[in-house]
Amino acid sequence: MHGGRWQTSTVLPRVDKTEHSQAVMTPAPYRIIRRRRETPDTWSLRVEPYDRTVPVRFRPGQFSMLYVFGVGEVPISISGDPARNDYLDFTVRSVGMTTAAICNLRNGKTVGVRGPFGSTWPIEESKGEDIVVIAGGLGLAPVRPILFYTLADRSDYGSMSLLYGARNPEDFLYPKALEGWRGRFDMDVHVTVDHADRNWRSNVGVVTRLIPMANFDPEHTSVFVCGPEIMMRFTVDDLLGIGVSEEKIFISLERNMRCGVGLCGHCQMGPEFICKDGPVFPLSRVKRWFGKREV
Amino acid sequence: MRAIQEQNAFIMEARELNRLIETLAEKGYETIGPTVQQGAILYGHVGSAGDLPAGWSDQQGPGTYRVSENGDSSFFGYVVGPNSGKSFLHPSRETLMQASRKGDLLEFVDDPAPPERYALIGLRPCDVKAIEIQDRVLLEGLYVDRKYKERRDLLFIVTVNCAKPGGTCFCTSMGSGPAADSGYDLALTELNDDRGHRFLVEVGSDSGSELVAALTTKQATAADIDSAGRQADDAAEAISKSIDTTGLREQLYDSLDSPYWEKIGARCLACTNCTMVCPTCFCTNVQDVSDLAGNSAERIQIWDSCFNAEFSGLHGGSVRQSIHSRYRQWMTHKLASWEDQFDTLGCVGCGRCITWCPVGIDITEEANTIRKRAGQLAGTVEDAP
Structure with missing residues (x-):
């Protein structure tokens, strides 16, 4: 009855599973090529992969897991231009140990990047609207x-x-x-x-x-x-x-995430894994849970 | 009574069990089975049948677990201990990747440790079902847990059907016991009666068939099959706890705002025991460790629990502040949202969460109470003029 629910939505396009069958927990090294202070505690970082021959792709709404050596890993939305396939932009607010470490990284330093993960804003489907x-x-x-x-x-x-x-x-x-x-x-x-x-x-x-x-x-x-x-x-x-x-x-939606790929269990809200079913949802799908206290 | 196919069933003398363990070890398996350790029956390394808990049984109830020697010669006269196949296939501590640093450059590699090749011997049917459920979570979604998959691909399962259920068992409600239907390489039924101490062996896979060929067995007779079937029926009959799962998902969803959760929350200590002993709970956290020089680091995956306050932590605080909201999350996940996510309930009725709860909270009682209250509420609305 609910078995096909991951595949049913035309709103949330899925990536072919075979693309992701291995090593989703190991990041790829990216170099910081630009950093800009947005507000007193928020920085925008531009990163490019060590291997610049690999095109960087994401769809609007998706996020990556950013890893700082020996410190930790956090989910951060990709905030740049999806037409660019040579770098990724992230905007990070320093609110915890890992985000503070990311905001402190200088140009030329490395972050680990896993992803992009998650569903996307349905902008293709919204043409004409x-x-x-x-x-x-x-x-x-x-x-x-x-x-x-x-x-x-x-x-x-x-x-x-x-x-x-x-x-x-x-x-x-x-x-x-x-x-x-x-x-x-x-x-x-x-x-x-x-x-x-x-x-x-x-x-x-x-x-x-x-x-x-x-x-x-x-x-x-x-x-x-x-x-x-x-x-x-x-x-x-x-x-x-x-x-x-x-x-x-x-x-x-935002929830605590450890893996970004639906395996660690942290980001659940009712039946949804915010990381792989979301983070972008049509309200109709999550209204039963959205706004409910402590769910 | 259970249908056992005669051509697929063999009789093995009890003393041949040792040969079964040794043969698996010779084939390169790390043989894991029940052992008496630390006052409990725990799955651990078994080198021979002598390591099995022959003559031991356990007594279980809400918040109670004891083992005792009963002098019986049966190898599998106990119910279940606190650990399960999860401890081996999805262990409590696992290295995910290693990072090394040279100046500004970082390198990341998958943890290179080769997968263990386990033979799980004496796994109960509920625990076999639990592995099937973890397969759906860790193998059959959009992404795959690599290390689980590697171990799972190499796994050999010898399940032992239950003869006597424990005081907290409710596998019959979850369709996972007391006898296994599938998911095993070999299924044993221990028969210890006036016709001798022997095992009825059912074959569930080609590698199971191969192993039987290396052992001394004979074709099972109709009488043997009858004894095994009756034993399973008696076991099912003896189970006292149950959850009615019909329509349970919707009733739980409709009861999210029930004040009854707070009553459970007032008793729950959020100790996480239920999630640690649960054979299907899969949630994990990660730890980052680095060497003193700061040149190499590892990411370690460890078991986590939705009962921990930090589990749902965001920068503004935890989403689930109250203990009752964490209990609600746990129970509705097991008995409702798991079905949406993985097309099966997340519970096998092994009763561990009841046994190992220090205050004896009983998921069957609580689920039935919530059902009853939801039913009464619905009744009131319907009866209204």
Whole structure:
């Protein structure tokens, strides 16, 4: 009855199993070729494989496991341009021992990379639709590949909106890219912050307040949401309230992960392994669990 | 009664068991079987039939386990001990990979240790079923656990059907015993009656057939088969615990908000014993270790448990803060979401989690209570005008 559930979804394309039958727990060495401070505690790293003849591929929404020698390994979303096959970009906030070690690595140092793993934002399947991307804080990193991808073929999509909230103006990721997007005439960008000083000239308040400002047709829109779980809960409620279908609201979930490939058991939420069934899910698939306390 | 095919069943004298163990050892297997150790019957190395727990039995109940000598000559007169095939195929500690550093350069290699070639002798039918379940988790998903696969490919299983169930057994609810239907190379039924001490041997694979050919056996008679069948029926009859699994998954899902979880949580110590002794629990954590010079490091996989607070830890704190939410996760995984994930329940009814729980929490009682409460709730709604 449920045996085919891994294969059934057209929304979450799968990688052929034979590709992964061996040594999924051993990383490949990648060299750090660029690092940039995004906020006081957040860094963006660009890494390329030692073996530069191997093309680097990922699909928007996927993550990799990043390993620091002798310290540990953490799942980090890939935040760069999926059209580039020579490097990977990650944005990492220093919140624990391993992420702090990653943020401290200098250019030329090595990280171990496993992956990419996980499901993807269904942007191919959303062609012809209006696109709304809603991000909170660090949640802009996992959705940024959507913007690279859709803007490269802008005419394939209807209206495009980015709604982004952060605590303070200094917490915005990718400020240059944000300015670039905001300057486009074929894209709607609205930002908000929780707190600001008197120089701030835009919105103050939670990100859900931006939804009425965006111009889209709720019945023909795909919405991609990433941020703290509480922010996603309220966002999802408002989207359902204006008539976006639960099949077309996609959220990216975060849980503790040790393996990234569905073997360690840590990331379960109900029947879902966030690492291999997710991290991106249509709301319709996870609504029974999403928002339930301590599940 | 169980259907045993006559042409596939042989009779082996009890003394030939030693030859069976020796032959497996000669074929290059590391022979593992039940042994009396540390006041328990534990799977460990057996060099001969003399290492088996002949004359020993165990008494089990919620939070209780004792072994004693009963003077009987049966080799397999006990039920199950705390460890299972998991301790060998998916061990509690395993090296995943090695990293070495030269300046800024790192090199990663798979752990090069060759896989062990185990013969698990005396595995109970519930534990054979547990291996089938772990196969689904570790071999049949999108990704494969390499080291489990290597050991599994080399594995030889001699299961021994149960004659007397223990006080916490409920394999009949899970379709995993008291006799094995599949998943073995050889299945033994120990017959120790007025017609002598002997084993009925059923063959389950080509390598099982090969091994039987190297032993002194004779074709089983209808009477032998009848005795074995009756023994299994009697064992099934003697099992006192049960879980009704019909519709259980939906009832558990519908009961996620039940206040009853808090009652269980108030008793549960989150000691993780149930998950350590469970033959299907597969969760692991990793440890990173490096040498003093900082030139080489290893990643070690160790068993983990959903009862540990850090198991669900994120940077903002653990998702499952309360103990009752961890118990709910464990039980609903075993009896509900496992079915969604792997098309089978994650429980074989071996009763270990009941026996080894220091406060004697009984999964069969708790599942049945939650069912009953869910049923009452549904009844109330239906009866409402």
